[in-house]
Amino acid sequence: MEALNVAAIGCGYWGPNLVRNLVEIPGSNLRAVADLDPARLAAITTRYPQIEATTTDYRELFDLGLDAVTISTPPETHFEIAKDCIENGLHVLVEKPLTTNSDDARALIELADRHDRILMVGHTFVYNPAVRELKRLMASGALGEIRYIDAVRVGLGLFHPTLNVVWDLAPHDISILIYLLDALPTHVAGQSVASLRPDVDDVAYLTMMFPEKILSHVRVSWLDPSKTRRITVVGSEKMVIYDDVEPNEKLKIYDKGVEALQSAETFGEFQFNYRYGDIVSPFIDFKEPLRVQAEHFLDCIREGKQPLTDGRNGLLVVNVIEALQEAISSTGDQVPVTGELQIGLNGHHSDPADARPARDLIQLTQS
Ligand SMILES: NC(=O)c1ccc[n+]([C@@H]2O[C@H](COP(=O)([O-])OP(=O)(O)OC[C@H]3O[C@@H](n4cnc5c(N)ncnc54)[C@H](O)[C@@H]3O)[C@@H](O)[C@H]2O)c1
Numbered sequence: 001m002e003a004l005n006v007a008a009i010g011c012g013y014w015g016p017n018l019v020r021n022l023v024e025i026p027g028s029n030l031r032a033v034a035d036l037d038p039a040r041l042a043a044i045t046t047r048y049p050q051i052e053a054t055t056t057d058y059r060e061l062f063d064l065g066l067d068a069v070t071i072s073t074p075p076e077t078h079f080e081i082a083k084d085c086i087e088n089g090l091h092v093l094v095e096k097p098l099t100t101n102s103d104d105a106r107a108l109i110e111l112a113d114r115h116d117r118i119l120m121v122g123h124t125f126v127y128n129p130a131v132r133e134l135k136r137l138m139a140s141g142a143l144g145e146i147r148y149i150d151a152v153r154v155g156l157g158l159f160h161p162t163l164n165v166v167w168d169l170a171p172h173d174i175s176i177l178i179y180l181l182d183a184l185p186t187h188v189a190g191q192s193v194a195s196l197r198p199d200v201d202d203v204a205y206l207t208m209m210f211p212e213k214i215l216s217h218v219r220v221s222w223l224d225p226s227k228t229r230r231i232t233v234v235g236s237e238k239m240v241i242y243d244d245v246e247p248n249e250k251l252k253i254y255d256k257g258v259e260a261l262q263s264a265e266t267f268g269e270f271q272f273n274y275r276y277g278d279i280v281s282p283f284i285d286f287k288e289p290l291r292v293q294a295e296h297f298l299d300c301i302r303e304g305k306q307p308l309t310d311g312r313n314g315l316l317v318v319n320v321i322e323a324l325q326e327a328i329s330s331t332g333d334q335v336p337v338t339g340e341l342q343i344g345l346n347g348h349h350s351d352p353a354d355a356r357p358a359r360d361l362i363q364l365t366q367s
Contacts, residue, residue, distance in 0.1 A: 067091060082119070089117070124290060127292040142235075146212075163200070166321060
């Protein structure tokens with residue numbers, strides 16, 4: 001396999017994780033890194049002396065004969081940098097959110113199509129094996145009908161200087177929900193507050209209604225004493241908690257449920273039948289999600305396939321955030337979401353999980 005020549009733009013908090021993976025992946029030749037801050041560049045080359053070039057001006061990368069770049073700079077800069085890179089013939093992997101407005105996201109998609117370049121978004125959790133297992137569980141029918149989904153992503157910081165917590169943290173949960181349900185929310189509502197600085201909301205409660213009346217709620221906060229990354233999926237047959245902070249048992253399947261007995265003639269006679277069964281934590285063959293994501297990016301370049309989280313997927317997440325922001329500014333009214341979901345349709349989107357043999361999840365959870 002011929003190695004692809006790549007560079008990483010942005011080496012702040014998150015960028016070094018991408019750098020590490022691009023150094024380690026066979027088939028990736030990380031030749032250069034770019035950051036406005038020379039101290040960040042020095043930190044990277046001290047750790048990885050094999051990197052040939054560093055620059056404070058990412059445009060110097062265009063002379064190196066590269067195939068692709070990753071962009072992990074602040075979200076407000078994604079559009080300009082990604083546009084420049086695509087126009088200079090590079091495939092790009094942009095960190096989430098793709099852009100900070102949907103016009104820019106659409107422009108990038110159009111540009112990437114026109115230049116026949118891969119535009120991928122770092123919706124990392126879609127590449128998380130526990131999330132993928134959860135999706136397979138839901139799709140297998142083992143949970144029954146999905147009643148609602150609750151997501152919590154809170155902790156102390158990291159405060160973003162200009163972008164609010166909805167743009168910073170909610171893209172993760174929105175991309176997970178779209179992936180799990182293979183659908184877009186039809187309506188959203190939300191409320192948020194700015195506790196520390198007047199214009200940057202740091203706590204938000206977001207509600208999204210998906211087709212078939214699947215209610216979802218996402219709570220994001222930079223102002224919480226306990227780091228929590230938890231999603232609860234409640235089905236008519238079983239319930240699942242996905243806890244990303246848990247080192248080993250990330251998924252727990254609860255054989256718990258309740259049904260209203262049909263025989264009652266008046267409301268007062270309604271009887272409920274509660275079921276308390278086993279709690280099972282399935283084995284998950286865990287691999288670092290960023291590694292799966294970066295390998296998928298390189299595979300898509302080699303094979304000319306659209307990534308699972310391509311520019312259109314990035315646009316959908318931006319559309320949902322824009323609708324949420326509108327709902328928040330209209331003091332909690334419901335706002336419709338625009339866009340059309342294309343994940344998995346027309347066969348040209350590839351999915352790294354397709355290569356793995358499917359396990360019989362129904363049997364696993366019923367044993
Ligand atoms: N996928 C995830 O789980 C995850 C986690 C954290 C952050 N992120 C995303 O990663 C991106 C970066 O976030 P961060 O927390 O690392 O931010 P950061 O502020 O810590 O780092 C950004 C870096 O980009 C550099 N930079 C800014 N403008 C630049 C330019 N024009 N050219 C080159 N370098 C430039 C800055 O000097 C800084 O070192 C954001 O899009 C964020 O949403 C993703």
